[in-house]
Amino acid sequence: MKSKKSIIESATSTLKLESDAILNLIQHINDDFVKVVQAILDSKGRVIVTGIGKSAIIAQKIVATFNSTGTPAIFMHAADAVHGDLGMIQKDDIVLCLSKSGNTPEIKLLAPLLKQSNNLLIGMLGQVDSDLAKQADLVLNTIVDKEACPHNLAPTTSTTAQLAMGDALAICLLEAREFNTADFARYHPGGSLGKRLYLKAGDLALKNERPSIKPDASVKDVIIEISKNRLGAVIVIADEKILGIITDGDIRRMLERYTEIENIKASDLMNINPKRIDKDELALYALEIIKANNITQLLVTSGDTYYGLIHMHDLLQEGII
Structure with missing residues (x-):
């Protein structure tokens, strides 16, 4: 069994080799890379991304990244391409x-077939003198010195380089299209990521009650209202005007300071400068306010009107935290 030291050394060596390989790609960001970006931007079709073996797996990830950042893309397995899947390629599509090696049997068979259709063929490869390199219109060079595998066999460093080059390409396209957070939210409506990008403070507030009380209400009435709505706070209102907020923490601090509470009113307890957020602001911004001010509840308004309350647990429940 390997020792702790040897395990750490092995992992460190792998990460060093792969990080060096990624940095080495910088020298290969050249005119062909620029032409690839421009060709995809100008294309009226999609990017068909293909590969075999581990490269096929990386190709699928590149497709997913392209689609989620505004570049329409489809994965085509190189082995399946020659058995009918070539039919998915349309005249305006670009093939990546x-x-x-650029010399595997499947790729050597596929490349000339792709050229027959007159689609732009981009090769992302590690050998610039390979068969694929000779067939390709443009080349993205992902050459690596060696694999992280001690036998220099298992694709490790090489697939990391492909992945990084794909990300570089996707981000260049994203920035060129001026793809913003609103676009990102449209393509990612599900899960916590989507919610962070589109869920509004008002959406959360609408799920809760709108606890309120008058400024002359007794401590007992304040406690009942806070307990009834399970938000840990109540808004003090008079003539539809927001006067302040009382939290369960304010109640506890009041009980520590006073023994006689019969004459204490809501107006005596309230914080007259409650932290607030407009209903149309992102819930993500609500989280920032809550964290910055070390609070649990946040007042939600519509202009100067009381709209509702957000509790930190609402953000947790929605996966915003």
Whole structure:
């Protein structure tokens, strides 16, 4: 069994090799890379990304990243391409083919078939003198010195380089399209990521009651209202005007200071400068306010009108935290 030291050394060596390989790609961001970005931007079609083996897996990830950042893309397995899947390629599509060697049998068979259709063929490869490199119109060079595998066999460093080059390409396209957070939210409506980008403070507040009380209300009435709505706070209102907020923490601090509470009113307890957020602001911003001020509840308004309350648990429940 390997020792703790040897395990750490092995992992460190792997990460060093792969990080060096990524940094080495910088020298290969050249005119062909620029032409690839421009060709995809100008294209009326999609990017068909293909590969074999581990490169096929990286190709699928690149497709997912392209689609989520505004570049329409489809994955085509190189082995399936010659058995009918070539039919998915339309005349305006661009083909991006991933291969470390550029000389695998499937790629050598596929490349000339792709050229027959007159689609732009981009090779992402590690050998610039390979068969694929000769067939490709443009080349993205992802050459690596060696794999992290001690036998220099298992695709590790090479697939990391492909992945990084794909990300570089996707981000260049994203920025060129001026793809913003609103676009991102439209493509990612599900899960916590989508909620962070589109869920509004008002959406959360609408799920809760709107606890309120008059400024002359007794301590007992304040406690009942806070307990009834399970938000840990109540808003003090007079003539539809927000006067302040009382939290369960304010109640506890009041009980520590006073023994006689019969004459204490809501107006005596309230914080007259409650932290607030407009209903149309993102819930993510509500989280920032709550964290910055070390509070649990946040007042939600519509202009100067009381709209509702958000509790930190609402953000937790929605996966915003």
